[in-house]
Amino acid sequence: MSDAYRDAFFTLHCDLPREGPGEPADVTWAAHLAGTPKTARLCDAACGPGADIAALRASAPDGHVTALDKYPHFIEQACALHGQDPAVTLSTGDMAQITGPFDLIWCAGALYFLGITEGLKTWRIALAPGGAVAFSEPCWFTDDRPQAAADLWNDEYPAMTDAAGIDAQVRAAGYRTLGTRKLSATAWENYYGPLDKRVAKLSPGDSPEMQQVLAEARREAEVWRAHQDSFGYLLSVVQPDDV
Numbered sequence: 580m581s582d583a584y585r586d587a588f589f590t591l592h593c594d595l596p597r598e599g600p601g602e603p604a605d606v607t608w609a610a611h612l613a614g615t616p617k618t619a620r621l622c623d624a625a626c627g628p629g630a631d632i633a634a635l636r637a638s639a640p641d642g643h644v645t646a647l648d649k650y651p652h653f654i655e656q657a658c659a660l661h662g663q664d665p666a667v668t669l670s671t672g673d674m675a676q677i678t679g680p681f682d683l684i685w686c687a688g689a690l691y692f693l694g695i696t697e698g699l700k701t702w703r704i705a706l707a708p709g710g711a712v713a714f715s716e717p718c719w720f721t722d723d724r725p726q727a728a729a730d731l732w733n734d735e736y737p738a739m740t741d742a743a744g745i746d747a748q749v750r751a752a753g754y755r756t757l758g759t760r761k762l763s764a765t766a767w768e769n770y771y772g773p774l775d776k777r778v779a780k781l782s783p784g785d786s787p788e789m790q791q792v793l794a795e796a797r798r799e800a801e802v803w804r805a806h807q808d809s810f811g812y813l814l815s816v817v818q819p820d821d822v
C-alpha cells in the first residue's frame with residue numbers, strides 16, 4: 580500500500596463514528612449469551628473509534644473495558660468519547676499482544692487480521708476462567724454467490740467462508756461456538772450511512788489515490804445493498820473447549 584493511498588484512505592475514514600457494521604444490540608446479545616457478569620473485565624480488541632464501548636460498559640456496569648487499536652488516531656477519537664470514564668482504559672496497541680485476564684474479548688470486524696484460528700489460539704491465555712470471545716466476520720449466507728459480490732470479496736478477502744467454515748476454524752482453535760447471529764441492516768447502515776456522506780463530500784477526489792479509495796468505498800456499499808441476502812457479517816460467541 581503506497582503512502583498516498585494510505586493517506587487517502589485515512590482522509591476518507593477519519594472521524595467516522597465506526598469503521599465496520601455494528602449496533603449496540605449485538606453487544607448486548609453477545610454479553611448475555613456469554614454469561615458476562617456485571618463486574619466483567621471486557622476487552623474491545625481493535626476498537627477503532629470506540630463505537631462499541633458504551634454498549635460494552637452497559638453490559639457490565641460494575642466492570643471495566645480495556646480498548647485498544649493499532650491506529651493512534653482511532654484511539655484519540657475514542658478518548659474524546661470515553662477518556663474521562665475511569666472504567667475505560669484506552670491505548671494504542673496490537674491485539675495479538677493482549678494478556679488479560681478478560682471475561683469477554685469483543686472483536687468487531689477485525690479478527691480476520693490475525694486469522695480466526697490463530698487469533699483465538701493467541702487469546703486463550705488472555706481469557707479468565709469461564710471467559711468467551713465474541714467476533715464478527717464476513718460470511719457467505721447462500722451457496723448462490725452473485726458475481727459482483729464474489730468479485731468484490733475475491734479482491735478484498737478471498738478466504739471468506741460460510742457459517743460452517745467459520746465454525747470449523749473456531750473448532751480448530753480448540754473452542755466451541757455458543758451461538759451466532761447475522762448483523763442486521765441497521766448495523767450495516769450505521770457504517771455505510773456516515774461513509775456515504777463522506778464519499779459525497781470528497782468526490783470526485785483530488786488525486787488518483789483518492790479517486791481509487793472513493794471508488795472502492797462506493798463499490799463496497801453498492802454491492803452490499805444489492806446482495807445483502809447473499810453475504811454479510813456473522814457474529815459468533817465462542818468459548819474454549821476446556822472451560
Ligand SMILES: C[S@@+](CC[C@H](N)C(=O)[O-])C[C@H]1O[C@@H](n2cnc3c(N)ncnc32)[C@H](O)[C@@H]1O
Binds near residue numbers: 629648674
Ligand atoms: C473494520 S475496523 C473495525 C473497528 C471497530 N471494531 C468498529 O467496528 O468500528 C478494523 C480495525 O482493526 C484495527 N486493527 C487491525 N489490526 C490490528 C491489530 N493487530 N491490533 C489492533 N488493531 C488492529 C484497525 O486499525 C481497525 O480499526
